[in-house]
Amino acid sequence: MKHLSKTYKIAAVYATIVLIPFMAIAQHKKNPHKNSKTKEQLKKERFEKTFRTKNTDSIPIYLNQFLKLYPNAINEPDYRGDALYGNIAQRMAEEKKWDQYDIYHAKLSTAASTDLDYGTAVDLFKSNGDFQVAERLALRAVQQYEKTNSADLPKDGKPDSIFLKNEEERSRGINKRVYQDGKPDSTLVNNEKIRTYGNMASLYAELAYRNQHNSLGMPYALKASYILGDSVRELYLKLLSRTAAPEVALSAIEEHYRAGKLNDDELPAIVGGLFKKLHPSGEGFLAYYDGLRSQLLNATRERLIKEKLSIPAPDFKLLNMSGNAVKLSELKGKTVIIDFWATWCYYCKKGFPAMQIVMDTYSSDKNVVFLFINTQESLNESSRKKQITDYLKANKFNFNVLLDTRVKPDYDVVNAYKVDGLPTKFIIGPDGQIAFKEVGYSGSDEKLINDLSTMIDLAKKTVPNP
Secondary structure (H helix, E strand, C coil), X not given: CCCCCHHHHHHXXXXXXXXXXXXXXXXXXXXXXXXXXXXXXXXXXXXXXXXXXCCHXXXXXXXXXXXXXXXXXXXXXXXXXXXXXXXXXXXXXXXXXXXXHHHHHCCCCHHHHHXXXXXXXXXXXXXXXXXXXXXXXXHHHHHHHHHHCCCCCCXXXXXXXXXXXXXXXXXXXXXXCCEECCEECHHHHHHHXXXXXXXXXXXXHHHHHHCCCHHHHHHHHHHHHHHHCHHHHHHHHHHHHHHCCHHHHHHHHHHHHHCCCCCCCCHHHHHHHHHHHHCCCXXXXXXXXXXXXHHHHHHHHHHHHHHCCCEECCCCEEEECCCCEEEHHHHCCCEEEEEEECCCCHHHHHCHXXXXXXXXXXXXXXXXXXXXXXXXXXXXXXXXXXXXXXXXXHHCCCCCEEECCEECCEEHHHHHCCCCCCCEEEEECCCCEEEEEEECCCCCHXXXXXXXXXXXXXXXXCCCCC
């Protein structure tokens, strides 16, 4: 191309600018419906271009073009201002352009701006992003939520007995009063508002703790603990350890241990630090902590005895990763631990190091069997198996993984066990009855190890039917 004549270059440019478009118009006249787009399709494309363009510096240009072409669009359901400006603000968050984020955030309705701040703060927290920015957004969200819903939130931070009763029923999958006179039960609607506030307050308190803004996080951690319970209570205790006298903080943590409520892996180290402040030599700490942990395990045992179930375990027959069939009924007489999981499940995999420790603890006991049932995957079978194999190898887990079968859209065994979320574990006693069911992952390896080991030991004592 470097040696083309000037005349040839002019002709080439003329063909590109004039002839080719002219030919396209002529072709369109011959077949006007071919590749044509409706006005609504064009409108949608221009709408999405405002926030999907690769160069965020072009967003104001495309936004102005869209608003000029469709001045009333922001009042329409599909193109309303919250959708338009919310998507742009979210894009600015992805690019970490926080000044621009705030500009578009300010154009949103109160509800949309609160949701966006909270969602963005959650994303930053989960991805170990900028915690300073996340704290600012989380505080703005929780304060706006307080202002908007002040009439429905507990005045002193403590929910009433109706909230606690509804939450207790919800935890057991019972919500009998969903409707009253054909309308949603207002107490359940209000529970949802309070629970949302608890989650927002907890997030802000956690970020304040991470950023060493301890006194700012304290009141929100306390309010969230009243609403969400023990796991957030421990966040409050961690903040208390930084702001209160050592003896006050240690006394509160000791009470928590005695109640059998350890969920946070940071607490043992915090206990050690507080003990040393009170006893600089550190003498006697091991005996002190052994006694404290013994109280924790005794309380855990008493709690789990009360929670023990006796429900027939649905039988199944699945292939493992080696192609060998495993049938549950053939394992009768053994204690079986079933862990339902998926490769996409973050909390499933977070608990796996602790599961490996528990497995290793019982490795010499041939009457304890661990089965990890992979389920609810969207991958084809070859990709599914490869991803599982690669993951187990990379993390050095020696799990016996079974592949749940599927009749679309549902997976068979996870359905038979009525699993609502992952991870979910079942401990089945030698009698073939479900002794325990554990849903989710608390975030504490120590809690998972303590609880699961206690469940196994209690289940093992179940006498099988003759």
